[in-house]
Amino acid sequence: MAVLKGALRLVLFAVAGFMVYPRGLAADTPTEDQVQAVFLYNFSRFVEWPAQTFATPDDPFVIGILGSDPFGARLDEAVRNEQVNGHPLTVRRFHNLAEVDNCQILFVDRSEIARIGQILALLDHRSTLTVSQADGAAQRGVMIQFATENSRIRLRINVESARASGLTISSKLLRPAEIVGKGAKE
Amino acid sequence: MSRSSTPIRRTLMRMIFLSCGVVLLVTSCAFCAYEFLTFRQSSIQQLQILSRAIASNSTAALAFDNPEDAAGVLTAFRADPHIVAAALYDAHGNLFAVYPQGLAVQGLPSHAGEGYTGAGYTFSRTALTGFEPVAEGSKQLGMLFVESDLNAMYARIRLYALIVVLVGGVAVSLAYLISRRLQHRLLQPILALAQTTTAVAERHDYTVRAARTGAYEFDLFTDTFNQMLTQIQESEGKLQSQVSRLNLLQHITHATGERQDLPSIFQVVLRSLEENLPIDFGCLLLHDDVSKTLTVSAVGAGGQDLARQIGLSPGVEVPIDANGLSRCIAGQLVHEPDVEQVQFPFPRRLAAAGLRSVVFAPLIVESQVFGVLVSTRRAAHSFSSGECEFLKQLSEHVALASHQARLHGALQQAYDDLRQSQHTTMQQERLRALGQMASGIAHDINNAISPVSLYTEALLEREPGLSERSRNYLTTIQRAIEDVAGTVSRMREFYRERDSQLTLERVQLNRAVQQVVELTRPRWSDLPQARGAMVDLQTDLADPMPEVMGAEHEIRDALTNLIFNAVDAMPTGGTLRVRTRKTGGADSEARAFIEVTDTGVGMDEDTRRRCLEPFYTTKGERGSGLGLAMVYGMIQRHSAELEIESAAGQGTTVRLSFPAYGSSVVVAPKAQQVIVNRPLRILLVDDDPMLIKSLKDTLQEDGHAITASHGGHQGIEEFSAAAKRGEVFDVVVTDLGMPHVDGRKVAASVKGISPTTPVILLTGWGQRLIAANDAPAHVDKVLAKPPRLHELRAALAELVP
Ligand SMILES: Nc1ncnc2c1ncn2[C@@H]1O[C@H](COP(=O)(O)OP(=O)(O)O)[C@@H](O)[C@H]1O
Ligand SMILES: [Mg+2]
Numbered sequence: 001m002a003v004l005k006g007a008l009r010l011v012l013f014a015v016a017g018f019m020v021y022p023r024g025l026a027a028d029t030p031t032e033d034q035v036q037a038v039f040l041y042n043f044s045r046f047v048e049w050p051a052q053t054f055a056t057p058d059d060p061f062v063i064g065i066l067g068s069d070p071f072g073a074r075l076d077e078a079v080r081n082e083q084v085n086g087h088p089l090t091v092r093r094f095h096n097l098a099e100v101d102n103c104q105i106l107f108v109d110r111s112e113i114a115r116i117g118q119i120l121a122l123l124d125h126r127s128t129l130t131v132s133q134a135d136g137a138a139q140r141g142v143m144i145q146f147a148t149e150n151s152r153i154r155l156r157i158n159v160e161s162a163r164a165s166g167l168t169i170s171s172k173l174l175r176p177a178e179i180v181g182k183g184a185k186e
Numbered sequence: 187m188s189r190s191s192t193p194i195r196r197t198l199m200r201m202i203f204l205s206c207g208v209v210l211l212v213t214s215c216a217f218c219a220y221e222f223l224t225f226r227q228s229s230i231q232q233l234q235i236l237s238r239a240i241a242s243n244s245t246a247a248l249a250f251d252n253p254e255d256a257a258g259v260l261t262a263f264r265a266d267p268h269i270v271a272a273a274l275y276d277a278h279g280n281l282f283a284v285y286p287q288g289l290a291v292q293g294l295p296s297h298a299g300e301g302y303t304g305a306g307y308t309f310s311r312t313a314l315t316g317f318e319p320v321a322e323g324s325k326q327l328g329m330l331f332v333e334s335d336l337n338a339m340y341a342r343i344r345l346y347a348l349i350v351v352l353v354g355g356v357a358v359s360l361a362y363l364i365s366r367r368l369q370h371r372l373l374q375p376i377l378a379l380a381q382t383t384t385a386v387a388e389r390h391d392y393t394v395r396a397a398r399t400g401a402y403e404f405d406l407f408t409d410t411f412n413q414m415l416t417q418i419q420e421s422e423g424k425l426q427s428q429v430s431r432l433n434l435l436q437h438i439t440h441a442t443g444e445r446q447d448l449p450s451i452f453q454v455v456l457r458s459l460e461e462n463l464p465i466d467f468g469c470l471l472l473h474d475d476v477s478k479t480l481t482v483s484a485v486g487a488g489g490q491d492l493a494r495q496i497g498l499s500p501g502v503e504v505p506i507d508a509n510g511l512s513r514c515i516a517g518q519l520v521h522e523p524d525v526e527q528v529q530f531p532f533p534r535r536l537a538a539a540g541l542r543s544v545v546f547a548p549l550i551v552e553s554q555v556f557g558v559l560v561s562t563r564r565a566a567h568s569f570s571s572g573e574c575e576f577l578k579q580l581s582e583h584v585a586l587a588s589h590q591a592r593l594h595g596a597l598q599q600a601y602d603d604l605r606q607s608q609h610t611t612m613q614q615e616r617l618r619a620l621g622q623m624a625s626g627i628a629h630d631i632n633n634a635i636s637p638v639s640l641y642t643e644a645l646l647e648r649e650p651g652l653s654e655r656s657r658n659y660l661t662t663i664q665r666a667i668e669d670v671a672g673t674v675s676r677m678r679e680f681y682r683e684r685d686s687q688l689t690l691e692r693v694q695l696n697r698a699v700q701q702v703v704e705l706t707r708p709r710w711s712d713l714p715q716a717r718g719a720m721v722d723l724q725t726d727l728a729d730p731m732p733e734v735m736g737a738e739h740e741i742r743d744a745l746t747n748l749i750f751n752a753v754d755a756m757p758t759g760g761t762l763r764v765r766t767r768k769t770g771g772a773d774s775e776a777r778a779f780i781e782v783t784d785t786g787v788g789m790d791e792d793t794r795r796r797c798l799e800p801f802y803t804t805k806g807e808r809g810s811g812l813g814l815a816m817v818y819g820m821i822q823r824h825s826a827e828l829e830i831e832s833a834a835g836q837g838t839t840v841r842l843s844f845p846a847y848g849s850s851v852v853v854a855p856k857a858q859q860v861i862v863n864r865p866l867r868i869l870l871v872d873d874d875p876m877l878i879k880s881l882k883d884t885l886q887e888d889g890h891a892i893t894a895s896h897g898g899h900q901g902i903e904e905f906s907a908a909a910k911r912g913e914v915f916d917v918v919v920t921d922l923g924m925p926h927v928d929g930r931k932v933a934a935s936v937k938g939i940s941p942t943t944p945v946i947l948l949t950g951w952g953q954r955l956i957a958a959n960d961a962p963a964h965v966d967k968v969l970a971k972p973p974r975l976h977e978l979r980a981a982l983a984e985l986v987p
Contacts (some may be wrong), residue, residue, distance in 0.1 A: 035251065039249075039250055039251075042249040042250060045245075045249065045322040045323050045325060046245075046246060046249065046322070084323075085323075152251070152252075153250075153251070154252075155250060170246065172242075172243060172245055172246035173246050173250070175246060175255060176246055176247055176250060176252040176254075176255035177250075
């Protein structure tokens with residue numbers, strides 16, 4: 001009996017050992033866009049929107065893309081079936097400023113950055129988190145800017161803009177990020 | 187404390203320590219177990235809290251793929267130094283960040299992804315490990331792995347152990363102090379009691395009492411114990427007095443057993459009672475069964491004055507009153523606790539002397555009361571029943587001892603008598619044998635010297651022309667013959683058979699002394715000389731000496747013994763003086779003394795006192811111890827007295843003192859006269875030719891006609907033949923001792939033929955016959971051999987006038 005048990009255990013160990021074989025840290029590295037898509041979605045968890053943002057509890061949490069969409073289907077994949085505080089996540093693509101409607105996160109593509117003043121003015125008083133990958137976007141009033149450093153994507157956050165929009169950015173998010181504009185560490 | 191107290195103390199201590207220890211141990215164990223468990227719990231909680239905080243802080247790092255930040259967040263684990271490793275895994279389970287920096291990844295779980303079920307905390311032997319999900323909102327972003335070492339716990343455990351030891355130590359000390367206090371209260375009475383019992387057991391002192399302590403039930407115990415002690419003390423006291431009485435009884439019995447005479451037995455009994463029981467006055471009364479009287483026999487040494495005062499001195503007769511004494515005479519022990527109440531004369535006499543308690547104990551032998559032991563005390567009611575019992579037992583012992591003393595006396599008497607008669611018989615046997623031998627020798631010597639005596643006498647008388655020298659020689663021969671004859675006759679006399687009854691005769695002491703001195707010459711002269719010692723014997727005889735009435739041979743024997751003893755006392759020689767003297771005149775007070783004095787070793791006091799005892803001798807095998815005893819016997823039979831003066835080294839004088847018999851009679855030797863007989867026809871009968879020839883020769887010279895016949899038979903024939911012829915002999919001289927037909931027969935035949943013919947008997951044994959003057963029948967005269975001519979002539983003249 002004891003022998004049988006010992007043999008069984010040996011087999012289990014062998015199987016377990018095979019299963020937990022380390023896959024390694026360097027799996028196929030996702031592209032910059034892919035990462036940014038995930039990040040975009042992740043922001044919904046580290047930023048707090050004012051209570052009156054949603055009219056009803058069933059209102060969707062909208063991630064808007066202004067300009068050309070660098071993420072494509074990957075973003076849709078990332079948000080599928082996801083919810084933020086009970087609000088189903090949806091992705092809406094805006095081709096121009098006029099289309100921009102009620103949305104909680106607005107990704108401003110590099111292509112639209114030239115009109116950033118207009119955009120921000122439009123979004124004023126709306127609790128919309130603005131995100132862009134364009135260089136210097138944060139300095140120009142975009143709340144969060146993706147910046148690539150050492151082939152890693154880093155965040156630059158303009159806390160002032162966010163506060164002005166009535167958004168609270170989690171300190172957790174602020175810690176790894178670079179603060180830009182007023183209140184930034186020089 | 188005594189050694190017996192230690193075990194109970196120790197046991198009590200051990201019990202207390204054991205129970206304390208067990209309680210303490212169980213409590214400590216429970217406490218430790220509880221602490222251990224709660225500590226585990228709290229360790230887990232703490233780790234969980236920290237992990238959760240850190241997990242929550244690392245969400246952004248995971249969400250925005252920032253490992254540097256994640257590593258930064260993880261450094262927060264520094265807050266807990268026991269956390270040795272931590273790792274962050276992303277949602278796919280890939281390792282994202284580690285703590286501390288540079289941690290070897292081999293030690294970590296390789297993978298922990300979404301839905302990984304390893305969440306939770308587990309203890310291994312050395313570490314506490316846990317997985318905490320990292321989630322933001324409902325979204326799990328990864329897993330946090332933490333590992334904490336258990337040093338904290340072990341440190342804690344060590345602390346607990348220390349605390350347990352400390353607390354235990356303190357608790358035990360406290361327990362010891364408290365229990366000591368309590369024990370003292372509890373043990374004190376027990377130990378006190380134990381001490382008392384030890385005292386009792388070791389010293390046999392039953393007078394001690396355990397003290398009451400007032401503690402718990404111990405007083406009851408102590409009281410019971412004390413009560414028990416009291417009882418033991420009482421019975422011990424009783425036992426003690428019983429034992430002392432028993433000792434006294436034993437002592438008295440022993441003392442009486444050593445004594446053989448009644449007076450000293452009674453004395454020792456009374457003295458012991460006076461000293462040891464004690465009594466105030468005691469006496470012994472003897473009961474005469476015939477005259478029915480009681481006589482005071484002994485009074486205790488301490489009560490002599492009192493006895494005189496109340497008239498109870500020894501010898502006083504005591505009336506037997508109706509009650510007390512008569513009951514005692516009937517064999518009962520009589521106890522009068524207070525004689526004041528008694529009206530009989532004897533008790534009243536005692537009461538008058540202030541003696542109030544009286545016990546009469548009968549002395550009974552063979553159910554006969556022969557005496558009464560009277561014990562008295564001044565205080566009334568002072569004899570306990572135990573003492574009465576003791577007196578009763580004592581009286582039995584005394585009775586027995588007295589009886590034994592009497593028996594002993596009688597036995598001693600019988601024994602002495604027996605020994606005396608045995609001694610006499612022995613002596614007689616010896617003397618008889620010697621006497622017979624001596625008689626034979628004497629007879630032969632007398633026969634042998636008879637011719638010498640006869641011829642010498644005849645020659646001296648008749649031989650004409652004898653030269654002076656011849657006469658001198660013949661005279662010397664005659665004296666020598668006389669001496670021989672005298673010696674022989676004395677010798678015979680000495681060994682003469684003893685008469686069973688002492689026949690007293692008149693004895694001349696001087697003669698006896700001379701005879702004995704002569705006879706013992708070999709002993710005092712020859713034997714010492716052979717040894718080179720010189721005994722100088724001097725006789726100092728008073729003249730005149732009165733005669734004494736006695737048995738001469740006994741006196742001679744006694745003198746012989748005294749001379750022998752004197753010689754024995756002078757092994758290196760000395761002077762031996764034998765003296766006779768007299769005191770008083772011719773009256774009845776006159777006494778005759780013989781003193782034998784030597785210059786020998788003398789006697790010490792003890793020997794002097796005992797030397798008269800039969801068989802007492804200091805000469806060992808050589809002595810018989812009978813010599814002086816015999817002398818003493820002679821002295822008693824002669825109503826004489828014996829005195830011995832002696833001191834060690836001072837010589838000895840033994841003095842015999844006899845009552846004198848009348849006044850001194852000096853018998854003057856009769857003048858020898860020559861008797862001339864008419865010529866006679868004499869028949870001479872003897873078996874010795876020498877004697878016949880010498881007698882015939884000498885008698886023929888006197889002018890007689892002699893017919894000699896050899897032997898008795900021939901003699902009778904000769905006489906009858908002559909008678910038939912009508913020539914009857916005028917006289918017949920015959921020897922007594924002849925073979926076949928002796929002198930007696932010859933005499934008888936002669937008298938049968940001619941009753942008027944005188945017969946003269948010559949005998950070598952004759953001295954006794956002559957002395958006793960009891961000539962045999964038919965013999966007219968007995969003459970001793972050797973016959974003296976003048977005696978023969980006198981006899982012939984007397985018989986044939
Ligand atoms: N003349 C003496 N001088 C010293 N001792 C004597 C004399 N006569 C008697 N005794 C002592 O008395 C003892 C008893 O004497 P006796 O009766 O004659 O017995 P024995 O001569 O056989 O010893 C002797 O043994 C001796 O010790
Ligand atoms: Mg002697």
